[in-house]
Every structure is written in structure tokens, then in C-alpha cells.
Amino acid sequence: MSSTEAAAGEAHGSGAYIHHHLQNLQVCKGEHGEWVWNHCTGNFWAVNVDSMFFSILLGVLFVAMFWSVARKTSAGAPGKFQAFVEIVVDFVDSSVRDTFHGKSRLIAPLALTIFVWVFLMNLMDLIPVDWLPLAAGAAGIPYLKIVPTTDVNVTFGMSIAVFVLIIFYTIKNKGVGGFVRELTMHPIAPPTKGLGLIAAPLIIAFNFILESVSLLAKPLSLSLRLFGNMFAGELIFILIALIGWGQLPLHFGWAVFHILIVTLQAFIFMMLTIVYLSLASEEH
């Protein structure tokens, strides 16, 4: 469905158009064990095929680009592409060095992967909203959402990996006891002697609730921030596309603004990952 058709469409034209654009291409197992496409609402085991496809495609693109440079890299005068890659690497490296003071072989490559990968996924937002879904429709694919970061599963999948790393680094650097203490002894230190001991379990429970929420809020906010920004941006692109021919200047303006959001959100996701992991490995 093109934008002009959508604008001049039937009673539920715009609603259907928007809904169509926000629908993932899904596959799941049906009741009888057969594979079912696109009737997976509420099925917890479904896979968003389009999100996964573009996410992995862009991840492979990132890996291929950087690997092609890394393979034949040399300390001599770099080529233009090598220089570009090294600028990105150096930027990420200095960001990590500024924030994370421990030693870790993982964090800098993790930050680089997150930054470039999320950036590439966000960048898909700049492809006009109808191009690929229309092409896919012509090829017989009913739904296609091309921006993986507008899928909450994708951003959540990444933030869960970060969350696991946060717990891993906390336990690695402070021990299981340190992890438990961090959850129970802050922010109010429970009394250790006298009558106050009676209140200690209460305080510990209070601390635990507070700290658990703040711990769980980290991955949640990380993923929802990225998802929310990209989803809202995508939605506005779809709304602009509904206007018809008048969309061109609006689309251009929003796209230019979106270049900022695309980069900024990728940077924020990377930076917060570094900050969370450095908090996990340092006493504070």
C-alpha cells in the first residue's frame, strides 16, 4: 500500500496503513506443531523474522567491514577506509578509557560492536518507509519492518546481554557476597547492635526492594530508551508518509533531524553500557 493510496484509502485506510507498517513478519509453531506465519499474536515463542534478518545482516555488515580492515591493517600510512575505521575505533576506545578504569579485554570491543551495530540498525530508519515493504509485498512477503531497533525484542535482547554482564562483572570484582551486600546494605546501612537489630531485617528488605528495582531499571531503561526513540521516529516517518506528495519537505526535515537521533541513540546505548559495567567493577 503506497502512501497516496493510503491517504485516499477507504474508511480505515490510514489506520490500516500504520498498523501494516508496524507489524513484524513473524513465524511461530502452531497448535499442531506446524510453522505458522503472521498469526502469532500472543505466542511467546514467535520469532520476528524481519527484525532478526536485518539485525543479523547489519551485524554481519559491521563485522565484515571492520574485519576487512583489521585483517590487512598495518602501522604504515592508512588508506581512507582504514583511517575511517580507526577513527571510530579510537573514538570508542577513548570513550571507554575515560569511563572504565579497570582492565578488561571485553568492554572496548563490546562498546564498539554496540555502537556500530546499533548505529547501522538505527540508520535503516532513513530508508523511506515504503520502499522495502512494497518490494517485499511484490515478492509475496506480507509484512516487513526494516528497522530492527523499533522492535522492542531486539533492544531488549541486547540490554539483557548487558544486564548479564553487569551481574557477571559485579560478582567477578566484588564476589557473591559483595553482590548481595550491594543489594541489601545500601542505601540505608542496617544497624548492627542494640535495639536497632530488631529493625535490621526490615531495613534490609527495604534496601533489597530499592536496589533490585534500580538494578532491573538499568536494562529496562537501556532498551526502552532506544526502542522508544526509534519507534517514535519511525511512527512519525509513517505519519509523514501518509500526507502524500506534500510529505517531501517534511520527510527531508525529519530525516535530517533523525540523523542526529540515530547517532545519539547509538552513542547513548554504548556509553550507558560502559557506565553500567564500570559501576559494576568499581566500589562506589
Add this chain to the structure above:
Amino acid sequence: MDINIGTLAGQTIAMIVFVWFCMKYIWPPLMQAIEERQTQIADGLAAAERGQQSLDKAQVEAGQIVDEARRQASGILDQAHARANEIVADGKADGVKERERQLTAARAEVEQEVNRAREELRGQVSAIALAGAEKILTREINAQTHEDILGKLAAEL
């Protein structure tokens, strides 16, 4: 927009794989190249600094050498002038001496010549006188008888 485990787990696994690959094959060589280049650039800058310093030093040294050479040259020039003056003075003195010597020799020779010519002339005059007297006397007397007188005459001339 529903949460589904397939996408969630798929994305997490994809992320782990990409991060692992980046950590293993992308980050280390790139970082190594960047750090190597940093050292190279730092070394290059230090070398340039050292080069500049040694150039400055060499320029100072060259200036000193040129000054020294100039001083030496002017010294040599002075010496040469003095020597030339000496030679000229020597030459003058020699010339004067030689002239004196030759003058004396010439004078002595001239005197000798004059004396010889005088002797010769004396002999010739006496011969002429004798011849004259003989011619006179052949009319009257024999020359041999008066030879002692004629000899005395010639000696007196």
C-alpha cells in the same frame, strides 16, 4: 510489539557472536596498528626534534669554522705581504751591491786598457821617432852607433 522469546534470544545470541568476533578478530589488530602508529609518530617527532637540534648545533659549528678560516686567511695574507716586502728590500740591496761591483770592475778594466794603449802608443811614437831620426841619420851616420842614445829617447817618451 509483543515480547517474544524467539526474537529476544536470537538477538542476544547474535550480539554475543558479534561481540565475540569483534573481541577476537577486529579489536586487537586494529588497536595494535593504532598503537604502533602512535609510537611511530612519536618517534618520528622526537627524531625531527633531534634533527633540528643537531642542525642548529652544526650551523653554530660551521659559523665557528668559517670565522676561524677567515682569521687564518687574513693571517696568511699579512705574512705574505711582509715576505713580499722583505724580498723587494733584499732585491734592492743586492742590486745596489752588484752595480757597485760591476762599476769598479769596469773602471779597473778601462784603466788597464788606457795603460796598455799608452804603452803601445809610446812604443809606436818612439819607433816613428827612430824611423824619423834614422832617415835623417842615414844620410850622416850609422844608426847602430847611436842606438843607446835612441833607446834612452824612446824610454823618455
